[in-house]
Amino acid sequence: MRYLPLTDSDRGDMLATIGVSDIDDLFVDVPAEARLSGPIEGLPTHASEMAVEKHMRRLSKKNLAAADAAFFCGAGAYRHHVPATVDHIIQRGEFLTAYTPYQPEIAQGTLQMLFEFQSQVAKLYGCAVANASMYDGSTACWEAVAMAGRVTKKKRVVLSGALHPHYAEVVKTMAKFTEDEIAGGLPSMQGSPDDAGLIERIDENTSCVVVQYPDILGRISDLTEIADAAHKKGALLIVVNTEPVALGAIKAPGEMGADIVVGEGQSIGVGLQFGGPYLGLFAVRDPKHVRQMPGRLCGETVDAEGKRGFVLTLSTREQHIRREKATSNICTNSGLCALAFSVHMTLLGEKGLRTLAAENHRLACLAADKLDAIPGVRVLNDAFFNEFTVVLERDARELVRDLAEDDILAGVSLGRLFPHEEALSGGLLVAVTETASEEDIDALCSAISENMA
Incomplete structure (x- = not known):
C-alpha cells in the first residue's frame, strides 16, 4: 500500500503559500538538460529483486577498480593504502x-x-x-x-x-x-x-x-x-x-x-x-x-x-x-x-606521515624523470609533491582512453577538467602515491611511449 500523506488540495495550499504555481517551478535552477521529462527510456517500470541484483552485478563487472590497474589518477581524490x-x-x-x-x-x-x-x-x-x-x-x-x-x-x-x-x-x-x-x-x-x-x-x-x-x-x-x-x-x-x-x-x-x-x-x-x-x-x-x-x-x-x-x-x-x-x-x-x-x-604519527610523504615524492620524481625522457612528452612543473602535469603532443583525453583499454589509468586529462579550453587539451595530470609500484610506473611510461610514436 502506497503512503500518500498529502492530497492535491494540500499540495496546492503549500505551493500557494510559497508563491509558485507548479511544483516544477521549484526546480528552475536545475538545467533543463539535467531534468527528466518522463520515465527513463529503456528502464523497466518494475523488476524482481533477484533480477535487479543480477543486472547490477553484470554492470559492476564493467568497472575497472583502482586496485586492479596501474593507477595514476588524482585531481583531488587520491589512492593511498588505508590500514x-x-x-x-x-x-x-x-x-x-x-x-x-x-x-x-x-x-x-x-x-x-x-x-x-x-x-x-x-x-x-x-x-x-x-x-x-x-x-x-x-x-x-x-x-x-x-x-x-x-x-x-x-x-x-x-x-x-x-x-x-x-x-x-x-x-x-x-x-x-x-x-x-x-x-x-x-x-x-x-x-x-x-x-x-x-x-x-x-x-x-x-x-x-x-x-x-x-x-x-x-x-x-x-x-x-x-x-x-x-x-x-x-x-x-x-x-x-x-x-x-x-x-x-x-x-x-x-x-x-x-x-x-x-x-x-x-x-x-x-x-x-x-x-x-x-x-x-x-x-x-x-x-x-x-x-x-x-x-x-x-x-x-x-x-x-x-x-x-x-x-x-x-x-x-x-x-x-x-x-x-x-x-x-x-x-x-x-x-x-x-x-x-x-x-x-594516529597510526601514522608525525614520523609516519613524513615517511609516507617522502615515499610519495620519491616515486613521483621517478615517474616524472622517466616520462620527461619520452619524445613528445614534457613535464611542466618546476616543483611538485606527488602530482604533476605532463604536456603531450596529442589530446590527453584520447591517450587516457587508449591506456585504460590496457588496464592503465594514466591520470586525469586537463581536457576533462576544463572541457571548453582547447589550449589545455594536451595536459595530463599524473598522481603517483605509495600504492604505485615501480613496475606500474614502467608500464605507464612504456604505454605512453608506444602511444606517442
Missing part, C-alpha cells in the same frame, strides 16, 4: 552510532574523537583552531569564502586560476544566492603559478583570495607574498589543500600567513569509494575568527568532579540556533570519515 586497523576501529560499537549526537555530552567517545581530530587538522594546517569537519572539500571552500565576507564585510572574491575547477564551480553556484562577485580565471601552462598576476587582481573591495596548494597542476609555491598582498588590501587569504599527505613534506599554509585553510581529507583514512562520502577540513589561523567559523567545535573541560570531559563548545548551524543567525546550513559533520581520518593519522 585494515582503520576499518576495524570505525566499526566498533562505541563509534558506529547514530548519525548526529543531538545530546552530545552523552557521547563522550565521539566528542573526544572529534577533539583529537580537530587537534590533528589544526597542527597539519599550521592553524590555531579547526572545526569538527564539514561535508567535503569543495563546500568547505565555499564556506571559507562566505566566512571571509562576514569578517571583511566585502563582496569581491578573487579565485586563483589554478584552483580546482570543481571547487570554483561550487563557489560560483553558491555566490548566486549571496550576490558575491567572483573573479575567476584559468591556470597558466607554465612551470610555476602566476603569483604576480594573482596579486595584481587584489583590490580594496576584495574580501578574500582563494589559492590551491599544491595547485590543480600540482605546482607548489611560497604563499607568503600573496598573504601579505591580501592583508594590505584588508582581504583574507584562503588556502585549499586537496592532498593532506603533502603537508608531511611541505610547509603548512598557516605558517605562510593563510587566514583560513580548507581542504579534502579523503587521502587519509578514506578510500576512493566512487566519489564519496568524503571529508571537509576547515581551520583558522587567528582564534578571534572562531565565532565566524561554520560547523561544530568540540572542546575539553572538566566535570563537576574535576574529571576530564568533552563538550560541544560551538555549533553555529541552522539545526541548533535560529536560521538567520547560523553561519552555515550545509556544514555537515562527516563524523565517520573524520573518525577514519583521525585513526589513520
Whole structure:
C-alpha cells in the first residue's frame, strides 16, 4: 500500500503559500538538460529483486577498480593504502552510532574523537583552531569564502586560476544566492603559478583570495607574498589543500600567513569509494575568527568532579540556533570519515606521515624523470609533491582512453577538467602515491611511449 500523506488540495495550499504555481517551478535552477521529462527510456517500470541484483552485478563487472590497474589518477581524490586497523576501529560499537549526537555530552567517545581530530587538522594546517569537519572539500571552500565576507564585510572574491575547477564551480553556484562577485580565471601552462598576476587582481573591495596548494597542476609555491598582498588590501587569504599527505613534506599554509585553510581529507583514512562520502577540513589561523567559523567545535573541560570531559563548545548551524543567525546550513559533520581520518593519522604519527610523504615524492620524481625522457612528452612543473602535469603532443583525453583499454589509468586529462579550453587539451595530470609500484610506473611510461610514436 502506497503512503500518500498529502492530497492535491494540500499540495496546492503549500505551493500557494510559497508563491509558485507548479511544483516544477521549484526546480528552475536545475538545467533543463539535467531534468527528466518522463520515465527513463529503456528502464523497466518494475523488476524482481533477484533480477535487479543480477543486472547490477553484470554492470559492476564493467568497472575497472583502482586496485586492479596501474593507477595514476588524482585531481583531488587520491589512492593511498588505508590500514585494515582503520576499518576495524570505525566499526566498533562505541563509534558506529547514530548519525548526529543531538545530546552530545552523552557521547563522550565521539566528542573526544572529534577533539583529537580537530587537534590533528589544526597542527597539519599550521592553524590555531579547526572545526569538527564539514561535508567535503569543495563546500568547505565555499564556506571559507562566505566566512571571509562576514569578517571583511566585502563582496569581491578573487579565485586563483589554478584552483580546482570543481571547487570554483561550487563557489560560483553558491555566490548566486549571496550576490558575491567572483573573479575567476584559468591556470597558466607554465612551470610555476602566476603569483604576480594573482596579486595584481587584489583590490580594496576584495574580501578574500582563494589559492590551491599544491595547485590543480600540482605546482607548489611560497604563499607568503600573496598573504601579505591580501592583508594590505584588508582581504583574507584562503588556502585549499586537496592532498593532506603533502603537508608531511611541505610547509603548512598557516605558517605562510593563510587566514583560513580548507581542504579534502579523503587521502587519509578514506578510500576512493566512487566519489564519496568524503571529508571537509576547515581551520583558522587567528582564534578571534572562531565565532565566524561554520560547523561544530568540540572542546575539553572538566566535570563537576574535576574529571576530564568533552563538550560541544560551538555549533553555529541552522539545526541548533535560529536560521538567520547560523553561519552555515550545509556544514555537515562527516563524523565517520573524520573518525577514519583521525585513526589513520594516529597510526601514522608525525614520523609516519613524513615517511609516507617522502615515499610519495620519491616515486613521483621517478615517474616524472622517466616520462620527461619520452619524445613528445614534457613535464611542466618546476616543483611538485606527488602530482604533476605532463604536456603531450596529442589530446590527453584520447591517450587516457587508449591506456585504460590496457588496464592503465594514466591520470586525469586537463581536457576533462576544463572541457571548453582547447589550449589545455594536451595536459595530463599524473598522481603517483605509495600504492604505485615501480613496475606500474614502467608500464605507464612504456604505454605512453608506444602511444606517442
